[in-house]
Amino acid sequence: MLKKLEEMKSVAVEKINAAKTQLELNECRSEYLGKKSPLNEIMKQMGSLSPEERKSFGQKANEFKNLIEQTVNAKRAYLEEQAVNAKLESEKIDVTLPGKKFSRGSLHVMTKTIREVEDIFIGMGYDIAEGPEVELDLYNFEMLNVPKGHPARDMQDSFYITENLLMRTQTSPVQARTMLKAKGQPIKILCPGKVYRRDDDDATHSHQFMQFEGLVVDKDITMSDLKGTLSLFIKKMFGEDRKIRFKPSYFPFTEPSVEVDVSCFKCGGKGCPMCKKTGWIEILGAGMVHPNVLKAAGYDPEVMRGFAFGIGIERVTMLRHGIDDIRHLYTNDVRFLKQFERGE
């Protein structure tokens, strides 16, 4: 019996040490110490031994048990440590690896134009003003000398919410709102914003686009102030060598009204496809504020005068960057937008 125990010892230790998982280890333990283990079988036969033999056999059996327990415990500790090490290894962070690259957004090319134009006018002492996009007919048309039924309304068909409420067709209603608020005091504002018209979308038309409205009201304002202001703006925006020219035009809210051309910045005025061989590019509408508009807003046209202008922001952006389709500005194609991300 003792011999059998001795033999089992070395096999058992080897087996325990060879266990690769806690599960295998538990199986080994019950194989050698459990109810069905050979040790248990041998113990059952102890009754047939003499008292001395029983004593020494009991000792050996205990030794065997202790050995198995110790070996199992040592192996268990080893396996646990290994598991922790493996976890640490797998979760190790290599701080020397290059960081993740986050792609950075950039300002929309329209936003850039708006900021540039705003900067130019703020530099000339203008305030930035805003107004609602859902506008009363009163401000969008009536106070701008366009009463109901006026033919000029046909040029700016809009989206009506009620008979007297519409999506504004121009930024000009901000003129009327600002004048009413100023209560006869001088004004110098630039108003960027969205406007809406019932147009079919194509390369040059969009049912929603953006404008800048400019308005100056004071005592001695003349047409030469308008010309000087726009001339400076256009030089800053399109280059120092640019010239402007006024052509007579018609807007209900200005008298006289002008269409403003800038000398072509592509060919310098010689004539090219960009300026349709004329040397000039039409860029904005402007004029001296109509006395009726001043009167409607509580100004005495005998004392106060003003000039106003309106520019399409898309048109300026498209001209400056050679963009051939207005829809590029609204379809959010990142490949298009990425072209303008430098220089922020």
Ligand code: DAH
């Ligand atoms: N509101 C005009 C338009 O949308 C643009 C315009 C022209 C605005 C002349 C003005 C102006 O303030 O004086 O067509």
